[in-house]
Amino acid sequence: MADWKKLAKNLILADGYIERKETEIIKKELLADGMISKSEAEFLLDLRKNAPKAVAEFHQFVFDVVKKAILADGDISATEAAWLQKFILADGVVDDLEKQFLRELKAQAKSTSKEFDALYAKYAGA
Numbered sequence: 001m002a003d004w005k006k007l008a009k010n011l012i013l014a015d016g017y018i019e020r021k022e023t024e025i026i027k028k029e030l031l032a033d034g035m036i037s038k039s040e041a042e043f044l045l046d047l048r049k050n051a052p053k054a055v056a057e058f059h060q061f062v063f064d065v066v067k068k069a070i071l072a073d074g075d076i077s078a079t080e081a082a083w084l085q086k087f088i089l090a091d092g093v094v095d096d097l098e099k100q101f102l103r104e105l106k107a108q109a110k111s112t113s114k115e116f117d118a119l120y121a122k123y124a125g126a
Contacts, residue, residue, distance in 0.1 A: 005043050012047060018054035027061055036065050049090045063101050067108075074110035081116035088123065099124040 012022055026047075030040050048054065048062050066087065070080050084105075088098040102124035106112060112120070 005039075005046075008043070009047060009050070013051055016052045018047065018051045018058045020055050020057060023055055023058040023061060026058070036068075041065055041069060045087065045090070059097055063097070067101070067105060070105060071108055076105060076109045076112045076116040078113045078115040081113055081119050084116070085119050094123045 012018060012026070026044075030036055030044070036044075044062050044065055048059065051058075066084075070076060070084065076084075084102075088094050088102070102120050106116075106120050106124075109116075
């Protein structure tokens, strides 16, 4: 049986760039049932990590998926903070989009753990 994630990843990244049309297809298919499964989210994160280049719409879609998962209960726990650190440091650099993402999470969270607060202070704080 073929590994759909491996096949899709290879096709999407064949030219080294996630284009707008590819982003539209990814969004349409992953949101077809109205929700993103853990497996689908991991697939998106793997694509983002391995894509040399991608359109802004793709990055925004990934951030939206992650934000929805992290803020599902309104709180950012220590476990979620540790996961976020791995997510934003996946490529070894914290870029402006990731800093803005951390700011949005802090602004929208009902409460944050001390671990998230330390991550925020280190990478996005004032």
